[in-house]
Amino acid sequence: MAGHDQTPLLEVSGVSKRFGSVQALYDVDLELYPGEVLGLVGDNGAGKSTLIKAISGNYKVDTGTFKFQGQPVQINDPKDSSDLGIEVVYQDLALCDNLNVTQNMFLGREEKNGVGLLDEATMQRRAAETLKRLSVTTLGSVNLNIAQLSGGQRQSVAVAKAVMWNSKAVILDEPTAALGVAQTRQVLELVRRLSAEGLGVLVISHNLHDLFEIADRFMVLRLGQKVADLVKTETTQQQVVEAITAGQLKYVPGQVTDDRDGEREDNGNN
């Protein structure tokens, strides 16, 4: 699916991140191509969340560089990454229960009318258009409060919120973890549609079965290191599981930090 002769949308090189005595990421590389779904897998504590928080600017990395569409970029805070067109849908979704679908999708980026008041009608139309474009049809109205929605509908709203701002890359952390079978299906289909629209999609999931349905490629983290990069058509679920549990580590944990100089000030971004 993803032509690897293309320029990657996002290219992360040599990212390391240390929390006190825990080396959460060692020298990790990642490429995300436009139009592909990349599955990021690994056991608990492998560093998946840390990696996406580095990409989204929530954590400053100790070392490492970022390129976006081939250009070197700095990602120092969440605004930097959203300005580039990288949006993250966190596991806890971050929606306001008391606001409606439209109000959530526009939160922080509301449209004004001529006299400076909120232009609810325009926002409703645009929210409805985005949902329609993504074929999210189970939602009756963009006026429903989030509290009235099911888990799958909430996930869909969170995804739609992420992609409505001309985003080019979307990162989803465990998008189906809390969902039932039918709702999981809705969300998986939505993920496929995003990549069909040319977005690069990075999905974290523990459910390899689901991931095998949607991902084009798998990147496996183990103990903070990248241990495998597997193209779906050339691999099996068994091989991915093996990489997760016993992938070959480049660095011996606990011995590597000294020569890499894990001081936080040594920040490749600055």
Next chain:
Amino acid sequence: MAITELVDGDNNVTPVGKRLSFAENARGWIQNLKSGEIGSLPVVLGLVLIAVFFQAQNDRYLSAQNLTNLLVQMAAIATISTGIVFVLLIGEIDLSVGAMAGVGGVIIARLIVPDGTAEVPWYVALGLALLVGIVVGGIHGWFVAKIGVPSLIVTLATLFIGRGVVLAGTGKQGLIRVQDDSVIGIANTFLQPSVAWTIAIGAISIYAVTNYLSDRNAMSQGLSAQSWSMYVARTSLAAVMVLGVVAVTGNDRGLPLITVLLGAAVVILTVFAERTHFGRYIYAVGGNAEASRRAGINVDRIKIACFMIGSFMAVLGGLVLASRLRSVDNSAGEGNLLLNSIAGAVIGGTSLFGGRGKISSAIQGALVIASVESGMGLLGWPSDRKFMVTGAILLIAVTVDTVSRRTRQSSGRA
């Protein structure tokens, strides 16, 4: 607001929205009700019960004179309650509003006493008192947002400090008379019939036109708008209420000026809360502070601003009280003013859990409280019983809030 459906039809044609049929309109309304969006229903029911009960005991309860009094009496609570709504919206509490109303009253009354010692015009005094309110609210907000002290404690501290200020400010006599005609006039002016009717018709027209324009705007965006029958029903209801108030008060001294001022304040604050970025962020912070932070909203700033509004409105409430009573004494802001103001907001449907409530809830709640107080006063009930009744009403209101919240949470559709 119009009930919106997803745009359907051809992609390249922008569909023009239609008005809903009455049936569709009603269905949406019932569905909201079932899912715990109960709106003003409890208040309306409560008011009917209260009216029936007290009228049965004393047939002067629904007289023009008593209803006019009631409008004046509710003004101070309503003013303070609107401020409380902002604090409750972010999921915090302000226990100092009664004391701050007292402090505001004392500052204003002292500064305008014509005793030849540095007296200032009433508006300068009011400006200074409001400034004190803003600063105090800012301090509350700062402690809550930046330090993380629970608002319950910070504002409880201010309650005590404020009591001290009121005692010190009212001096040995324990009472400051207000003689300034402008200040007294705020709560003691009744409008000529011609003025009252003009204001009423103007307000109804503005309501009808803005509603119409907002429907038209929705339809021009391809969204559906409320049915004509709903539009007519809502406009008529508003008209009947406004004209009713003018007619009833016209049979007594006339429409109270303070009622008009209060109405204007509610409209302005409602536009602020529901139609500006800042207002939207208040609701967002109350609903999910972490989500708001990730959306780039400065959560601390919103919290601090809400506490400022809370204290600001408390000082204004103190002005209204000083005006109505024509004096400020050493018990200013004491008694059940605090409880009534919080109860007002909660009875009107503002949630103690943050994120839910309207500015108009303060008016609705204050109306309920004032109706009960007025009835109890008319029947000559002793204070002990009054306190118990007020406490019971607050308990009922909070229970309704909690139960409807649970209904909302469990109504997530599959």
